[in-house]
Amino acid sequence: MEIKKINEQENTLEIKNLVIHYISDEEVVKAVNGVNIIIKAGKTLGLVGETGAGKTTTALSILNLVPEPQGKILSGEVLLEGRSVLSMSEHELEVMRGDKVAMIFQDPMTSLNPVHTVGHQIAESIEIHRKVSKHQALKQAKEMLELVGIPSERSNEYPYQFSGGMKQRVDIAIALACSPDLLIADEPTTALDVTIQAQVLKLINELRQKYHMSMLMITHDLGIVAEVCDEVSIAYAGRIIEHGTLEDIFDHMRHPYTKGLFGALPDIGVRRSELMPIKGLMPDPTNLPSGCPFHPRCDYVMEVCSQSLPENKWLSETHCVECHLYKDTNESML
Amino acid sequence: MDETVKKYTTRREFFKQYKKKSRLQETWNRFLRNKLAVIGLFIIVFIMLAAVAAPLIANYDTDAIRINVPDRLQSPSAKHIFGTDEVGRDIMARIVHGARISLVVGCAAIAVALFIGGALGAIAGYSGGKIDDVIMRCMDVFLCLPDVLLALAIVAAFGTNLVNLTVAIGLAFTPKFSRVVRSAVMTVRGVEYVEAARTIGATNTQIITNHVLINCFGPIMVQVTLYVASAILTIAALSFIGLGIQAPIPEWGNMLASGRVYMRDHAYIVMAPGLAIFLTILSLNLLGDGLRDALDPRLK
Amino acid sequence: MSNVLLEVKDLKKYYKVPKGMLHAVDGVSFNLEKGETLGIVGESGCGKTTIGRAILRLVEPSSGSVIFDGVDILKLNKREMRHMRRNMQMIFQDPFSSLNPRKTITQTIEEPIILANMIPDPDKRFMRVMELMDTVGLAERLVNTYPHELDGGRRQRIGIARALAMNPKFIICDEPVSALDVSIQAQILNLMKKIQREMGLTYIFITHNLAVVSHFSDDIVVMYLGRLIEKAPSETLFANPLHPYTQALLSAIPVPRIHNRPERLLLRGEITSPINPEPICRFANRCNYAMPICSKEEPGLIEAEPNHFVACHLVGRGNGCSFS
Numbered sequence: 001m002e003i004k005k006i007n008e009q010e011n012t013l014e015i016k017n018l019v020i021h022y023i024s025d026e027e028v029v030k031a032v033n034g035v036n037i038i039i040k041a042g043k044t045l046g047l048v049g050e051t052g053a054g055k056t057t058t059a060l061s062i063l064n065l066v067p068e069p070q071g072k073i074l075s076g077e078v079l080l081e082g083r084s085v086l087s088m089s090e091h092e093l094e095v096m097r098g099d100k101v102a103m104i105f106q107d108p109m110t111s112l113n114p115v116h117t118v119g120h121q122i123a124e125s126i127e128i129h130r131k132v133s134k135h136q137a138l139k140q141a142k143e144m145l146e147l148v149g150i151p152s153e154r155s156n157e158y159p160y161q162f163s164g165g166m167k168q169r170v171d172i173a174i175a176l177a178c179s180p181d182l183l184i185a186d187e188p189t190t191a192l193d194v195t196i197q198a199q200v201l202k203l204i205n206e207l208r209q210k211y212h213m214s215m216l217m218i219t220h221d222l223g224i225v226a227e228v229c230d231e232v233s234i235a236y237a238g239r240i241i242e243h244g245t246l247e248d249i250f251d252h253m254r255h256p257y258t259k260g261l262f263g264a265l266p267d268i269g270v271r272r273s274e275l276m277p278i279k280g281l282m283p284d285p286t287n288l289p290s291g292c293p294f295h296p297r298c299d300y301v302m303e304v305c306s307q308s309l310p311e312n313k314w315l316s317e318t319h320c321v322e323c324h325l326y327k328d329t330n331e332s333m334l
Numbered sequence: 335m336d337e338t339v340k341k342y343t344t345r346r347e348f349f350k351q352y353k354k355k356s357r358l359q360e361t362w363n364r365f366l367r368n369k370l371a372v373i374g375l376f377i378i379v380f381i382m383l384a385a386v387a388a389p390l391i392a393n394y395d396t397d398a399i400r401i402n403v404p405d406r407l408q409s410p411s412a413k414h415i416f417g418t419d420e421v422g423r424d425i426m427a428r429i430v431h432g433a434r435i436s437l438v439v440g441c442a443a444i445a446v447a448l449f450i451g452g453a454l455g456a457i458a459g460y461s462g463g464k465i466d467d468v469i470m471r472c473m474d475v476f477l478c479l480p481d482v483l484l485a486l487a488i489v490a491a492f493g494t495n496l497v498n499l500t501v502a503i504g505l506a507f508t509p510k511f512s513r514v515v516r517s518a519v520m521t522v523r524g525v526e527y528v529e530a531a532r533t534i535g536a537t538n539t540q541i542i543t544n545h546v547l548i549n550c551f552g553p554i555m556v557q558v559t560l561y562v563a564s565a566i567l568t569i570a571a572l573s574f575i576g577l578g579i580q581a582p583i584p585e586w587g588n589m590l591a592s593g594r595v596y597m598r599d600h601a602y603i604v605m606a607p608g609l610a611i612f613l614t615i616l617s618l619n620l621l622g623d624g625l626r627d628a629l630d631p632r633l634k
Numbered sequence: 635m636s637n638v639l640l641e642v643k644d645l646k647k648y649y650k651v652p653k654g655m656l657h658a659v660d661g662v663s664f665n666l667e668k669g670e671t672l673g674i675v676g677e678s679g680c681g682k683t684t685i686g687r688a689i690l691r692l693v694e695p696s697s698g699s700v701i702f703d704g705v706d707i708l709k710l711n712k713r714e715m716r717h718m719r720r721n722m723q724m725i726f727q728d729p730f731s732s733l734n735p736r737k738t739i740t741q742t743i744e745e746p747i748i749l750a751n752m753i754p755d756p757d758k759r760f761m762r763v764m765e766l767m768d769t770v771g772l773a774e775r776l777v778n779t780y781p782h783e784l785d786g787g788r789r790q791r792i793g794i795a796r797a798l799a800m801n802p803k804f805i806i807c808d809e810p811v812s813a814l815d816v817s818i819q820a821q822i823l824n825l826m827k828k829i830q831r832e833m834g835l836t837y838i839f840i841t842h843n844l845a846v847v848s849h850f851s852d853d854i855v856v857m858y859l860g861r862l863i864e865k866a867p868s869e870t871l872f873a874n875p876l877h878p879y880t881q882a883l884l885s886a887i888p889v890p891r892i893h894n895r896p897e898r899l900l901l902r903g904e905i906t907s908p909i910n911p912e913p914i915c916r917f918a919n920r921c922n923y924a925m926p927i928c929s930k931e932e933p934g935l936i937e938a939e940p941n942h943f944v945a946c947h948l949v950g951r952g953n954g955c956s957f958s
Binding site: 163196 | 677678785787788815816817818819820821823824827842843844845846848849882883885886887888889890891892895898900901904905
Binding site: 349525526548549 | 687690692716717719720723724726727728731732733734735736738745746749750756757760774775776777778780793796799800
């Protein structure tokens with residue numbers, strides 16, 4: 001993918017042509033097949049996709065935490081503030097994780113250690129990265145709790161004493177304890193009730209603005225994207241098939257999959273008699289279709305679609321799409 | 335759809351056209367990939383074949399039982415592959431006939447334990463509540479005692495013939511099985527497809543047989559394999575202290591006991607039965623582990 | 635002649651826990667007419683899953699009555715209940731755990747037919763299975779496949795076929811699409827609507843996803859901590875939600891639009907415990923409009939406008955204000 005006149009210094013994260021496969025005796029799972037991502041400093045990118053799109057694997061690669069024996073990074077680069085993550089030593093990675101990059105996971109039930117108090121778990125990160133005493137770290141941990149809306153007296157309580165929404169707030173406190181430059185949120189509200197989700201999203205919004213953090217928000221929910229993100233990348237079968245600002249994607253969507261995603265959503269403000277689903281099934285990452293991976297389900301399919309992968313085409317300064325329909329389009333035509 | 339009706343009027347024809355993917359085949363393939371498990375399988379099959387073919391390998395009366403003092407304590411040679419014991423009997427003959435005893439009693443005992451313990455465990459796991467409590471507390475009482483001690487107590491009280499021994503060891507292992515089956519049943523009981531079965535009108539008995547037990551099969555089979563190994567060890571232990579299989583019937587445990595005093599100068603006399611016990615237990619354990627891994631693909 | 639298929643009257647389900655009584659469902663009543671779809675919405679702990687199972691007697695209600703087609707099913711014995719089950723079926727949430735992994739599609743779908751002894755002849759029974767597979771859109775070549783070979787959408791179709799096997803009049807759908815990808819959800823929802831039209835079915839649709847239920851239901855019931863706090867026809871509920879919880883719930887839904895975004899009404903605090911609840915408004919501690927009376931007295935269900943029921947002190951006794 002061509003990178004258009006962007007100052008290297010301004011990008012918190014750059015992923016170039018990342019290819020990751022899970023190889024086992026029985027099969028090869030092609031999870032990520034050439035992903036390109038750029039997150040500018042202080043901006044939030046929404047990575048949207050369904051099952052098998054490769055979102056979580058991509059996120060893990062930023063921390064170089066792709067499960068080892070089977071997950072193989074076959075090619076590509078992951079640059080965090082200009083430095084290559086994939087070639088860092090174990091020590092450098094440990095310094096980076098938690099301090100420069102932090103991650104919030106999907107299931108708040110299982111991402112907290114049940115035998116330590118929440119205060120201890122937040123302080124752990126501070127102790128490691130800030131070289132302060134345990135006492136100091138616990139003090140800062142209490143401040144983090146207040147920041148996420150939990151009374152600091154509760155720092156001595158254990159995870160089982162908190163509800164799902166509160167546990168997710170603790171996760172956020174742990175992630176933000178060392179003021180990372182990049183926050184990766186992997187479906188952080190999927191397991192939460194919708195009213196709690198609203199509270200947590202508001203919190204995430206406030207904190208990222210306050211700390212000028214960059215964020216990668218992984219989700220399948222376009223509503224969350226509209227609420228929290230500045231730019232959007234749509235992922236399908238391990239590739240980014242469309243990318244742009246919120247306006248580009250919501251008002252001027254181009255790729256047939258993106259159109260299908262919006263059409264399949266029941267929107268309360270717009271009631272229709274029938275939803276318009278995308279026909280067919282999710283692609284099987286062990287057996288991807290030839291050419292464009294979306295072609296078996298596409299309403300606009302042409303002969304060339306099953307033969308070759310579409311190239312990435314820039315439709316404007318901010319909006320790009322990978323689709324044969326737009327091969328010969330230039331900016332003036334849109 | 336109408337064309338289909340005309341093409342295949344019976345389900346048999348239809349099923350011939352679209353075959354079932356054999357789950358057994360998949361499990362077997364996964365099993366084969368585990369080298370240690372395959373080695374275990376080979377060893378135990380070999381031992382079983384030796385046991386079955388025992389009368390062909392060596393005559394029971396002349397080679398295994400009959401005392402032949404002039405030939406005593408001979409080192410391993412072409413005539414006596416493992417040597418002879420302290421009264422001149424061919425050790426190899428005694429080993430293969432002993433294999434029969436160990437394997438048969440071991441399997442029979444576990445069958446008893448599976449039947450009784452399994453039934454109790456299934457009832458406890460499926461019913462829950464007070465019935466579960468009562469059954470499990472009874473089982474707990476027996477679980478406190480080591481297997482050998484329990485079997486020993488029963489045998490000492492009722493005598494040391496084969497049937498008593500089988501029952502004694504079977505009863506000793508019953509509480510363990512009740513726990514295994516109970517937890518397997520409890521895992522499956524809460525699952526949605528059991529609820530679905532209730533929705534479509536299945537009775538409790540139908541649910542247990544049709545849905546619950548067939549899904550517990552895997553974990554239970556693994557435990558069976560491992561417990562057979564334990565049972566064989568228990569038989570050997572009991573025979574070793576004289577409360578199991580009595581002389582002159584060949585059994586690996588009592589062979590160890592009687593050969594013990596000659597160990598220093600004639601090591602072969604205990605090595606053969608010791609090795610037999612070791613290989614049997616090891617191969618069964620490898621087999622059990624391999625089964626567990628093959629049956630639950632998530633454990634890769 | 636009455637058109638009412640299901641009457642639920644003051645249904646309660648309490649569980650005994652060490653700390654006291656857990657009020658999972660606390661006195662819920664509603665009627666359901668033939669051919670209609672009733673949506674039951676709420677978040678975790680509201681009791682919507684329990685009420686679905688209580689109506690089918692998969693859990694035994696503690697008190698109340700469930701009158702199906704004129705028969706109080708809570709009074710039936712085991713055998714009669716099993717017979718009654720042919721009329722009322724359920725579609726489950728998790729397409730992975732609601733199918734027996736050791737049974738093929740055919741075996742799963744034909745089990746209810748066998749149990750009810752509806753078609754003794756195996757070949758004719760198989761034809762019926764094929765017919766059902768066709769109705770739900772499963773290809774005939776899948777007859778001998780196992781659930782683990784298929785994806786979530788197809789597995790859910792098997793669940794639907796199983797529910798239809800006995801020709802029921804009524805199906806409870808417990809979060810039938812929540813575990814599916816968005817692009818597949820729409821396929822399944824359209825299928826369920828089509829089947830309803832063709833077979834004259836009555837549905838209860840339980841979900842936490844208001845966007846989905848708005849698309850699918852005629853009437854909607856909102857539950858909170860075991861109580862029914864608002865009931866209205868679908869359009870009315872979305873146009874004029876009266877209960878503060880309903881308003882917050884509606885505004886909390888992430889809207890996939892960047893223009894004309896509605897304002898967010900955020901709730902304070904956390905849900906209170908369902909164990910030994912006090913006889914006050916259970917939502918009072920989180921309500922932005924709470925008045926003194928809310929912490930003293932439990933609001934009853936009143937008909938604020940035709941067919942629109944609310945349990946809230948703000949609405950009623952002549953207050954007549956609507957907060958939309």
